[in-house]
Amino acid sequence: MIDTGHSLLLIGAMALCTMFLRFLPFMMFSKGTPKVILYLGDVLPNAIIAMLVVYCLRNMDLMAAGHGVPEIASVLMVVVIHKWRHNMILSILTGTVIYMILIRAM
Amino acid sequence: MNKTTLKYSFMRSLPVMAGYIVLGIGFGVLLADKGYSFWWAVLMSTVVLAGTLQYVGVELLATGASLISTILMSLMINARHLFYGISMLKKYGKMGWKRFYAIFALTDETYSLVCTDDVPDGVDREWYYFLLSMMNHSYWIIGSFIGAFIGNTFEFNSAGVDFSMTALFVVMLVEQWEKSRTHIPALLGGGITLICLIVFGADYFLIPSMLIIAAALLLLKPAITKAEGVDEA
Known part of the structure; x- marks a missing residue:
């Protein structure tokens, strides 16, 4: 395994990118x-x-x-x-x- | 929330259970194999909750990939989720606090269930979306935990169980096919994806497919709207 800090960074990036894609339509069209x-x-x-x-x-x-x-x-x-x-x-x-x-x- | 809702949510989640647990185990085994303790598998399945990306993520972690390539990979693999959001705007849009979790946990499988559903009487729709998402999420976490914790210590020949996910999508396709007045969108979706798979290959076909499907649906809007009447959600 690579070091803990970099592992956390990559997992965080995967989580945030996935959340971004899932939430984007709702954020874009929150006002109609x-x-x-x-x-x-x-x-x-x-x-x-x-x-x-x-x-x-x-x-x-x-x-x-x-x-x-x-x-x-x-x-x-x-x-x-x-x-x-x-x-x-x-x-x-x-x-x-x-x-x-x-x-x-x- | 009432008992009917809880029971309905659980029944609907059942087909996902076996698939998620087995695929979760597969993921956990791979990650543990790279020297990560089971907490890492549980952490990833809790916060990422995206099957294909997590499998690719094991390689990214193992090779110490850069932040930028991890971001690009995540966006590319999961771009299809944009479409899930667009088709759930109406159903999830006005859900109150429960929507934040439901949107966060909108996987391929949960999406296929919630976008097909005619929720029966007596079932609280919002709680159903919330509970179904939570049950599916927990199967995924449990599977990852088992895989990473127990790992290869027991030999279980489960090859092929993952077909249950394919079967789930096929069932949803049949249900939507029967309910839809026009089959143009389904035919476009299947046909375009198949052609893109042949042209671009298994690693690169998803994004071109999405773009062409969206373009085709927009181009054919007059025909589809006409065939559809007012129905269809």
Whole structure:
């Protein structure tokens, strides 16, 4: 480990930068929000959740063992089970178990 | 706050629990491996509370990175949080004192839950946001503690548990898809990110994706607003 002072400095920087990004929109628009930002606020969740799904799969390697089958099959499974039962815990649990089995089997 | 709110918050936090504890353990093990005692892992998970950045942070600490490169790295990795704030302006904006903590603790996973929710009757919305954030935060801290404290002493083959976070986002995507009148934003978000991933590679695609998504949503505003009617939050 590097010295305590520098460690604290770097952790402090990570914390403050993250807080800055999380608080910035609220600080910028504390006195009324422009219509265009409200519009973005309404449509961003759909776009960002889709972005996060891709983000989670970013390290999927189609050339490596498995060729992305565990990821793709498990994601599809989650979609199907969720469409069927609409039970968040069930969908996530089943998908994760299937994924864990597939990465060991392939 | 009432019991219904507490119970609802806990139920909603359950899918995050396993993922955060396992990912937290992974982080704690890595940091302890670099010679940091468990207090450091707990400290980082308490004040930073950002998974990817903390994993990268282990390397920054281990190599004694400069302050400026740490700042740049933090801003780059977490830039997506700007979008979380923008989409929570309405819900978190008027929350009183509870908003300071809720905004501080707005991780990817908590965001995916709160931006999708139709909070049922009898649940106090503000306390729900607050409690859910706190529960998720504590899972992350507990995981980091376990990882750093117990470390590699017990072999537990947990490979793949982190898929529960991917599954959480997929579930939220399905729920939003069913509730939305227009799928243009979801298709843009997924499509643009995928193209950027292919073009820029896994290390650099996130910021170009965000910029292009924002630009595309603004350009297509007339079409999206029309398809959407007045609904959608």
